[in-house]
Amino acid sequence: MNYTIGQIAKMKDLSISQLRYYDNQGLLPFLKRTEKGDRVFNEDALNFLELIICLKNTGMPIKEIKQFVDWSMNGDYTTPQRLEMIKQHEITVLQLIQETEENLKRIQKKIARLEHEMNKSSN
Amino acid sequence: MNYTIGQIAKMKDLSISQLRYYDNQGLLPFLKRTEKGDRVFNEDALNFLELIICLKNTGMPIKEIKQFVDWSMNGDYTTPQRLEMIKQHEITVLQLIQETEENLKRIQKKIARLEHEMNKSSN
DNA sequence: ATACAACCTAAACCTAAGTTGAGGTCAAGT
DNA sequence: ACTTGACCTCAACTTAGGTTTAGGTTGTAT
Numbered sequence: 636m637n638y639t640i641g642q643i644a645k646m647k648d649l650s651i652s653q654l655r656y657y658d659n660q661g662l663l664p665f666l667k668r669t670e671k672g673d674r675v676f677n678e679d680a681l682n683f684l685e686l687i688i689c690l691k692n693t694g695m696p697i698k699e700i701k702q703f704v705d706w707s708m709n710g711d712y713t714t715p716q717r718l719e720m721i722k723q724h725e726i727t728v729l730q731l732i733q734e735t736e737e738n739l740k741r742i743q744k745k746i747a748r749l750e751h752e753m754n755k756s757s758n
Numbered sequence: 759m760n761y762t763i764g765q766i767a768k769m770k771d772l773s774i775s776q777l778r779y780y781d782n783q784g785l786l787p788f789l790k791r792t793e794k795g796d797r798v799f800n801e802d803a804l805n806f807l808e809l810i811i812c813l814k815n816t817g818m819p820i821k822e823i824k825q826f827v828d829w830s831m832n833g834d835y836t837t838p839q840r841l842e843m844i845k846q847h848e849i850t851v852l853q854l855i856q857e858t859e860e861n862l863k864r865i866q867k868k869i870a871r872l873e874h875e876m877n878k879s880s881n
Numbered sequence: 882a883t884a885c886a887a888c889c890t891a892a893a894c895c896t897a898a899g900t901t902g903a904g905g906t907c908a909a910g911t
Numbered sequence: 912a913c914t915t916g917a918c919c920t921c922a923a924c925t926t927a928g929g930t931t932t933a934g935g936t937t938g939t940a941t
Contacts, residue, residue, distance in 0.1 A: 639917075641917065651918090652899070652900055653898085655920095656898075656900090669918095672906080673907095673917085689861045689864045692857065693865070696898095697897075697898075711875065717872055718876065721865060721872065725869060728858065728865060731858065734815065735815075736855065738812045739816070739852070742812065742851060752837050762887075762888075773930080775929070776930090778890090779928075779929060794888075795936085819928095821927090
């Protein structure tokens with residue numbers, strides 16, 4: 636199945652200009668074009684894009700994602716580099732989750748205090 | 759106990775210019791100054807700062823934090839607004855954690871595939 | 882006395898991650 | 912024929928969140 640940039644934008648909840656921006660930054664080198672020049676996403680492209688979105692949404696900067704993509708296009712001998720990068724990113728994400736959970740606790744404590752305060756002042 | 763901006767920066771792992779920037783954006787209205795003009799953080803200020811850092815690190819934009827701070831300085835009748843805002847933020851953070859956990863799974867699958875690929879090519 | 886460190890302000894500068902605008906191509910429907 | 916919609920490029924613009932720079936004050940150690 637093939638998709639246009641507009642269809643992908645809707646599916647993945649990104650803007651069209653965001654997708655074009657990623658392409659310009661070299662994040663989507665696997666994209667084909669029609670004779671007319673329109674970008675074409677096939678299943679493989681969609682799959683790769685999903686990985687890229689995943690890395691982006693977990694805080695990896697675009698430059699770093701580009702390095703990963705460049706390695707991916709460079710064949711199997713780059714597997715060790717990619718593996719190392721993504722393992723490091725896994726650690727980062729695990730830390731992020733943990734810190735966010737601690738922050739969540741603090742937020743919930745604050746909620747409890749504000750609720751207590753509301754009950755007081757309603758008397 | 760009172761602290762200087764430099765001490766706070768080290769404690770909270772922020773830059774001094776970041777703290778001054780937050781102050782300029784109106785995030786630290788509780789700060790006192792010495793006669794000389796130096797910022798002074800006391801225990802209350804430190805506590806409030808920690809909440810602000812917590813909101814910031816869970817993705818709340820500075821403008822929104824400022825709204826919260828403004829309400830906080832405006833006395834008890836703003837408790838409902840503050841409560842509503844922070845409850846909404848709790849939901850956002852819960853969603854963020856969940857999405858990040860899903861992304862983590864995808865990253866771990868990718869790691870597994872890359873490791874598999876390395877084993878193959880080492881034969 | 883003088884040098885150094887730690888603080889200050891205001892304004893200019895910077896980077897990442899996009900968005901917007903002008904001007905253009907093409908295919909489909911009326 | 913012509914309008915509409917979906918795509919295109921390239922360059923300029925925007926926004927958030929800071930950092931840097933230049934110039935200045937103050938308190939402490941040598």
